[in-house]
Amino acid sequence: MTDKHDYVIETRALSKRYGRKLALDHLDLRIPRGRIHAIVGANGAGKSTLFRILMGFMPPTAGEARILGRDSQTLTPQDRSRIGFVNEEHTLPNWMRVAQVTTMQKHQYARWNQQAFDSVIGHYHVLPEQKVGQLSRGERAGFNLALALAQRPELLVLDEPTLGLDVVAKRAFLESLLYSNAADDCTVIYCSHQMEEIERVADNLVILERGQLKNMSAPEDFTARVSHWVADVPFKGPELHTVPGLLEVQRLDGLHHYLVLDQDAGFEQFLRTSGARNVQSMPVSLDRAVNAFLSKNHAAPAAA
Numbered sequence: 001m002t003d004k005h006d007y008v009i010e011t012r013a014l015s016k017r018y019g020r021k022l023a024l025d026h027l028d029l030r031i032p033r034g035r036i037h038a039i040v041g042a043n044g045a046g047k048s049t050l051f052r053i054l055m056g057f058m059p060p061t062a063g064e065a066r067i068l069g070r071d072s073q074t075l076t077p078q079d080r081s082r083i084g085f086v087n088e089e090h091t092l093p094n095w096m097r098v099a100q101v102t103t104m105q106k107h108q109y110a111r112w113n114q115q116a117f118d119s120v121i122g123h124y125h126v127l128p129e130q131k132v133g134q135l136s137r138g139e140r141a142g143f144n145l146a147l148a149l150a151q152r153p154e155l156l157v158l159d160e161p162t163l164g165l166d167v168v169a170k171r172a173f174l175e176s177l178l179y180s181n182a183a184d185d186c187t188v189i190y191c192s193h194q195m196e197e198i199e200r201v202a203d204n205l206v207i208l209e210r211g212q213l214k215n216m217s218a219p220e221d222f223t224a225r226v227s228h229w230v231a232d233v234p235f236k237g238p239e240l241h242t243v244p245g246l247l248e249v250q251r252l253d254g255l256h257h258y259l260v261l262d263q264d265a266g267f268e269q270f271l272r273t274s275g276a277r278n279v280q281s282m283p284v285s286l287d288r289a290v291n292a293f294l295s296k297n298h299a300a301p302a303a304a
Ligand SMILES: Nc1ncnc2c1ncn2[C@@H]1O[C@H](COP(=O)(O)OP(=O)(O)OP(=O)(O)O)[C@@H](O)[C@H]1O
Pocket: 018, 019, 021, 022, 023, 041, 042, 043, 044, 045, 046, 047, 048, 049, 050
């Protein structure tokens, strides 16, 4: 049932103001159905606010937010049952046993898929008789993901799901997500600050900054927008305000390192005209590209 206007999330001029702070600023965001979409942003970019509005926990100040085609402010329990949500807190009743929680969820969700549950929980050493409160953080994350995937939600929102997990638990979590075929008939929204995870799982990279959409493309296409130039420039080099697309500059071992956005080979010419002797371009990782992009405005004062 996919048509070209089938968006799982659609916002139009969505704004949220908390007192003097504008957390979402006329945000127009359209996330198509299917695949894994990463949403990244610096602290305070508005990600949690966006999800609070989308889940109907909070009204917007202005604009419109739709989730699975419904107005987020009038979601019914049935609409909500089409959405799975896993966050870093992995909130489940601590006093209940794993088997009890599983049975309860099985009865609650008509589309429950036992095979999906078994294949994910199989990555973890979780016993049915254990109480939720006795599980380790990684086991609780895995249990939560297994429950969420078994609901067979149309939309699964994962908000920093691997925060605080060790390397082994993180790997198990990502493998569960990838190998459960979640992306086949379920759209996954993955909010994380961990670029190596995003590089591994995401098909689409959404960057939010100060409540505005700054990028929506395949992660590798974003990386291709950022280039790293190393130049041997005598003295101070060009005035920084004249460097086109500048994200970051560093001086290391007497060489200038420039990270720039949306520049082509003309940038080499710019450096040479500025007196650079040796100029080389180097590949950039997604982590470096996103961090340089986000840091550029990080220290600037917030819009009131
Ligand atoms: N209840 C509130 N009252 C006032 N300001 C708020 C409130 N909730 C959020 N904010 C502000 O709105 C902005 C966006 O916050 P939000 O929690 O949505 O960001 P975030 O992208 O989820 O950040 P993080 O990555 O740090 O969790 C921040 O500047 C924050 O200080």
